[in-house]
Amino acid sequence: MENVNLATYAKNTWCPGCGNFAILNSIKAVFGALIEEGLPKEKIVIVSGIGCHAKIADYLNVNSFYSLHGRVVPVCEAIKLANPELKVIGFAGDGDTYGEGLEHLIFAAKRNVDINIIIHNNRVYGLTTGQYTPTSPLGFKGRSTPGGTKEQPLNPLELMMASHAGFIARGYSHGIEFLKKILKEALLYKGFSLVDVLQVCVTFFNMYDYYNSMVYELKDHDPGNYDEALKKIKEWDYNSDSRIPLGVFYKKENPVFEYALNNKKTDMDTKIKELLNDYA
Amino acid sequence: MDNFSILIAGKAGDGIDKSSLIIGHIFSRLGYRVYIYRDYPSIIRGGHTFSVIRCTHDKIAAHSDKIDILLALNQDSIDFHKAKLNSKSLIIYDSTSVKSDEGLGLPIGIIIKEAGALELMRNSCIIGAMCKALGIEMDVLEKVFRKDISRETELNLKVAFRGFNEAREFAKVEKLKQKPMGLVAGSDAIGLGLIKGGLKTYLSYPMTPSSGVLHFLAKAAEDFSLKVIHPENEIAVMLMAAGFSYAGDRVAVGTSGGGFCLMTEGLSLSGMAELPIVFVLGQRPGPSTGLPTYTAQTELNFALSAGQGEFARFITAPGDAEEACYWSSMSMNFAWKYQIPAIILCDKTLNEGTYSFDADSLEITNPPETFLWCQKGGYKRYRNTENGISPLGFPSNKNIAVKVNSYEHDEYGITTEDKDITVMMQDKRLRKEKYLLKDLEQYETVKLYGKKDASTALLFWGSNKGPCVEVGTKLGLRVVQPVVFSPFPSKQFKEALKGVKKIICVENNATGQLADFLKRYDINVDQKVLKYDGRPFTVNELEQKI
Numbered sequence: 001m002e003n004v005n006l007a008t009y010a011k012n013t014w015c016p017g018c019g020n021f022a023i024l025n026s027i028k029a030v031f032g033a034l035i036e037e038g039l040p041k042e043k044i045v046i047v048s049g050i051g052c053h054a055k056i057a058d059y060l061n062v063n064s065f066y067s068l069h070g071r072v073v074p075v076c077e078a079i080k081l082a083n084p085e086l087k088v089i090g091f092a093g094d095g096d097t098y099g100e101g102l103e104h105l106i107f108a109a110k111r112n113v114d115i116n117i118i119i120h121n122n123r124v125y126g127l128t129t130g131q132y133t134p135t136s137p138l139g140f141k142g143r144s145t146p147g148g149t150k151e152q153p154l155n156p157l158e159l160m161m162a163s164h165a166g167f168i169a170r171g172y173s174h175g176i177e178f179l180k181k182i183l184k185e186a187l188l189y190k191g192f193s194l195v196d197v198l199q200v201c202v203t204f205f206n207m208y209d210y211y212n213s214m215v216y217e218l219k220d221h222d223p224g225n226y227d228e229a230l231k232k233i234k235e236w237d238y239n240s241d242s243r244i245p246l247g248v249f250y251k252k253e254n255p256v257f258e259y260a261l262n263n264k265k266t267d268m269d270t271k272i273k274e275l276l277n278d279y280a
Numbered sequence: 281m282d283n284f285s286i287l288i289a290g291k292a293g294d295g296i297d298k299s300s301l302i303i304g305h306i307f308s309r310l311g312y313r314v315y316i317y318r319d320y321p322s323i324i325r326g327g328h329t330f331s332v333i334r335c336t337h338d339k340i341a342a343h344s345d346k347i348d349i350l351l352a353l354n355q356d357s358i359d360f361h362k363a364k365l366n367s368k369s370l371i372i373y374d375s376t377s378v379k380s381d382e383g384l385g386l387p388i389g390i391i392i393k394e395a396g397a398l399e400l401m402r403n404s405c406i407i408g409a410m411c412k413a414l415g416i417e418m419d420v421l422e423k424v425f426r427k428d429i430s431r432e433t434e435l436n437l438k439v440a441f442r443g444f445n446e447a448r449e450f451a452k453v454e455k456l457k458q459k460p461m462g463l464v465a466g467s468d469a470i471g472l473g474l475i476k477g478g479l480k481t482y483l484s485y486p487m488t489p490s491s492g493v494l495h496f497l498a499k500a501a502e503d504f505s506l507k508v509i510h511p512e513n514e515i516a517v518m519l520m521a522a523g524f525s526y527a528g529d530r531v532a533v534g535t536s537g538g539g540f541c542l543m544t545e546g547l548s549l550s551g552m553a554e555l556p557i558v559f560v561l562g563q564r565p566g567p568s569t570g571l572p573t574y575t576a577q578t579e580l581n582f583a584l585s586a587g588q589g590e591f592a593r594f595i596t597a598p599g600d601a602e603e604a605c606y607w608s609s610m611s612m613n614f615a616w617k618y619q620i621p622a623i624i625l626c627d628k629t630l631n632e633g634t635y636s637f638d639a640d641s642l643e644i645t646n647p648p649e650t651f652l653w654c655q656k657g658g659y660k661r662y663r664n665t666e667n668g669i670s671p672l673g674f675p676s677n678k679n680i681a682v683k684v685n686s687y688e689h690d691e692y693g694i695t696t697e698d699k700d701i702t703v704m705m706q707d708k709r710l711r712k713e714k715y716l717l718k719d720l721e722q723y724e725t726v727k728l729y730g731k732k733d734a735s736t737a738l739l740f741w742g743s744n745k746g747p748c749v750e751v752g753t754k755l756g757l758r759v760v761q762p763v764v765f766s767p768f769p770s771k772q773f774k775e776a777l778k779g780v781k782k783i784i785c786v787e788n789n790a791t792g793q794l795a796d797f798l799k800r801y802d803i804n805v806d807q808k809v810l811k812y813d814g815r816p817f818t819v820n821e822l823e824q825k826i
Contacts, residue, residue, distance in 0.1 A: 010694050045675045047523075050686070057683070058694050063675035065526055066685040066695065068549055071519040074511065078523025079675070081507060082481065086527070086675055104519075107512040259507050269642070271503055272472055276639050279462030280308065 019173030019199035070100025167193035218247030289357035300331030311456030341746025408443030467492030473608025518546030551591025574814025599745025
């Protein structure tokens, strides 16, 4: 992968120790590997939302669309539908896509557009300096909820199961080899994939010690089994102190929503005249 | 008799809409120019719905309050529209369900029962009777029915012939010696214009009065290799449009005021990221949900200022089907040449009005062209050029990375907070507007009708074209129509008003948005004629108000 230069001149402004570095480095390695295996670099497109995660668009020297807060998913869907030869990867935050733009995530899964969504889930708003998100635990004390939140967090993976997502996985920003493996598997999967990455915000919600004591890698798990997948997804509800499984929970090939690449030239004027004849 | 109006009325779900089109086609075939106005409530079944089919020798785009032939399928049809009739008007009615002291009553209810036909086919029967009453040959009726009715054609014809045979001739409508024109709804004309402008993808969440464009394009999708998508909401519509545009698809979205509210964040993104996107903005009476199925010109101010920040945009308001087609195509071309959002302001009157369409208007001379990347050397998505236009490259172009950004960015598209780059890029984006304004000089952005040297000007915009041109011409006024609002061709506009002493401004809104807009250019309107009850001006009404 040394042959492929994926860096830009943009200065990295993430905090030292930020979990985003693990995602950046993992995806660089995955892109490098895919390019070496024959994927042309110009076929890669990344999309990001708004938040700390989104700076990844500036840090990777590939086609990129730095979108709006909550609006990663529809942009990804459109790019893929416009040109099915492109490999489209959306990077989004938990506030971004589980909050502001949740509807798009549900519909993209339901539609099954062949895109990959990677959630930098640090369970806190970083760039706006520390407020709760849809996956913050109950009682989370943030700057907008100094007395602690009074609402349950969402289990986004359970929601993805209900939305007919065909590929559902969880990664963790500590342990980059395993993260690379999950991301590569997601990128090679045809259909909508969601990888929720527990990515630690060292400044506003440092969960390294907690996660290190709770996470484990899925072993002897059959990702083709819906009930098994749901059971594993429900093992941790993003709130209670239980073990946190990592890996690919669910993987099933489904018919993909797509349009064939169409380069044929239609004689528009003749067709329009034909149409107008019908109006007479 | 070469200027007459037919009104057909009944309940929603009675097939009034389809019938009015069939009647329009009958008169089109006889060489008449036709305009159809539709009036219906926001419900699926029941309520009162009617259409006015106006037929004339010369092209028109307005309906009249004076009805010559009333086709009544229920009692309301007579009771609600009596005031529009005169002593010579003819009422044709279903005597099994309608009471009338005058006119031609046919037991249509019984006729369809005897024929084993559906309730809906009462329309066919009354159209048959109308043809006989107006001296139209059965052959014309049959040809139109065979073309327009694909289901149960024979049964429809059977009841139409019975209506024909049981009626009497009251007047003779002559065949005109001019080439028939097809009938096109404004929505279809917009769709055709977009296709002509190279449309590849159309996105829309259904909303009256723009849904017609969605339906037309969805139907035309296969023939024209279009992707027509109805996503989860208008925000998805907007952001998908941004994604399609980035990937190189010519794309348009359709909505009305409420949906456009949801799109404005993305509109601003289109300005910042320089992503060409065309908006079909169907205005309607507001605020809020307003009157969904009625007409208004409420969004000129909104279109001009929607979206945060300052950025260039193209805005046009076509007045009839030909202009809708031409300016939709031009909107697409300007959006792509200047990499800006373009908004087509329309409304129910235009979109759902049906017009005799001059197919020659499809020719566009000198369409604006897009600047594409030459595929040589390094690539900067936002290269700072003299006219502000950066050559377009797309993902999958070899050896380059195309980076677009909603943040302020440098020429490569990488985020910046540098003060000098910020100014440079803001200037670059705004500079495009000046070049666009210059470019517009070669097109007819301000139109003149009527007595072109008259000292009183009748000013209008958009779908008021029909009544204003007709009435203004009749009264000997100088009729002036701005077609483009952003960037505003003030030079051409002032030229059109040269020597004018009095300006009357006609608008379908409560505040006079065009009149207010013109104050920015030191142009003061003397008299505002405003109508905001959700209905368009009829020619008689407008003439009275002026």
